Amino acid sequence: MTVIPAHWYNIRADIPLDVPDDRPSPFASGTLRPQLPAKLIRQEMSRAREVPIPAEVLERYAAWRPTPLHRARALERDLDTAARIYFKYEGGNISGSHKLNTAIAQAHYYAAAGATRLATGTGAGQWGTAMVAAGAMFGLETVVYMTGHSYRTKPYRRTLMEMLGGRVVPVEGNLAAALAAALHACEDPGTRFCTGSGESYSLLHQTVIGQEAVAQLELLGEWPDVVVASLGAGSNFGGTAFPFVGAARRGEAPAVRAVAVEPSACPKLTRGQYRYDFTDSSRETPMQKMYTLGHAFATPEIHAGGLRYHGTSKLVSALYADGAIEGAAYGQPEVFAAAVRFAQLEGIVPAPESAHAVHGAVVEALRSRAEKQPRVILFCLSGHGQLDLAAYAEYAGGRLVDVVPDDAEIERSLAQIPQDTAAARR
Numbered sequence: 001m002t003v004i005p006a007h008w009y010n011i012r013a014d015i016p017l018d019v020p021d022d023r024p025s026p027f028a029s030g031t032l033r034p035q036l037p038a039k040l041i042r043q044e045m046s047r048a049r050e051v052p053i054p055a056e057v058l059e060r061y062a063a064w065r066p067t068p069l070h071r072a073r074a075l076e077r078d079l080d081t082a083a084r085i086y087f088k089y090e091g092g093n094i095s096g097s098h099k100l101n102t103a104i105a106q107a108h109y110y111a112a113a114g115a116t117r118l119a120t121g122t123g124a125g126q127w128g129t130a131m132v133a134a135g136a137m138f139g140l141e142t143v144v145y146m147t148g149h150s151y152r153t154k155p156y157r158r159t160l161m162e163m164l165g166g167r168v169v170p171v172e173g174n175l176a177a178a179l180a181a182a183l184h185a186c187e188d189p190g191t192r193f194c195t196g197s198g199e200s201y202s203l204l205h206q207t208v209i210g211q212e213a214v215a216q217l218e219l220l221g222e223w224p225d226v227v228v229a230s231l232g233a234g235s236n237f238g239g240t241a242f243p244f245v246g247a248a249r250r251g252e253a254p255a256v257r258a259v260a261v262e263p264s265a266c267p268k269l270t271r272g273q274y275r276y277d278f279t280d281s282s283r284e285t286p287m288q289k290m291y292t293l294g295h296a297f298a299t300p301e302i303h304a305g306g307l308r309y310h311g312t313s314k315l316v317s318a319l320y321a322d323g324a325i326e327g328a329a330y331g332q333p334e335v336f337a338a339a340v341r342f343a344q345l346e347g348i349v350p351a352p353e354s355a356h357a358v359h360g361a362v363v364e365a366l367r368s369r370a371e372k373q374p375r376v377i378l379f380c381l382s383g384h385g386q387l388d389l390a391a392y393a394e395y396a397g398g399r400l401v402d403v404v405p406d407d408a409e410i411e412r413s414l415a416q417i418p419q420d421t422a423a424a425r426r
């Protein structure tokens, strides 16, 4: 029987990564202070392989963890592939996605540090829902700044957040703009800013997914050739893939490919640059070295709102720069086609973000067939799409298009990043 891991796993213990320090913003006014609890700061910097999970967090995880690992046999048959496709399902909690794994940990640490209210930004609404739910568990009120597109197209996300006691405020623009609005809310004493999924501690918290999957596959006598997960700010991919990549690096398991799937509308890894940039559009918080399209990138309004982030985690970025992981970008229509096929065959409606991983797994399974290699594929079905049916209706009505930025657009956005922070400060 698989149990919930007693600790989070830190890949920095196994891979000596060059993760450059954050740099202060040349535009910092000094009024915006996220005020991270000391425990989260320590986790952000930690090199320890194992970070114990507090008992209060484990108790909450036990409500839905360990999450199930399924084999997608009907999909395998339909693809006529000898590949064995497994998926880890993270949609079985009130937030409907993996986001609750770190939201609970963060709410626990903020409450312990004396916060009374949390402010955060959300793209598709999954993170906002998770933060409101987790805040309520630890007696915190949560205000969620939601991108206007998702606010309008996902009304039931808003209903769910309000039902759980949260306040939802629409913000026009991308996730960076919503995060900036949440940061400003922290000028109010007692309110702390919670960031979603790009910080190293968020990736750490999400490793419960990969650690459980390692144990579940071991029970079946399996080890994946490839692990696939969708990439937003990074915690879903990091949490799923890092325990596998780390075990292989330690020499305890065979090599594994790890593929981060992003939308072709927001291709930070595959078409962005590895450089210092702002993590939100306030331009006041420290700059991080990451793969980015530029904080001013006008991300097309695709349905996978959680993947519409201009950059990605510095840990994922450092691993990509190191050649330790791979990236792939796919368009909305092919991603939705894979999601509909998956729903019909396997009985779960994927969230549009998770649908990117479904398509990534399908691509790998077809490659396995073409190369006559019966590979083992694991992907993370990071959330369900029962609140995203408006997007599926658009797809069914033939109204879903792919929006791929051209090179000039990306260059224009990248040109707005200060070239060198030290120089920009002078």
Ligand SMILES: Cc1ncc(COP(=O)(O)O)c(C=O)c1O
Residues within 6 Å of the ligand: 097, 098, 123, 124, 126, 127, 197, 198, 230, 231, 232, 233, 234, 235, 236, 237, 305, 306, 307, 351, 353, 354, 382, 383, 384
């Ligand atoms: C269902 C789902 N899957 C994946 C992602 C991407 O996750 P991350 O930001 O952790 O990379 C999101 C982000 O909102 C999501 O909601």
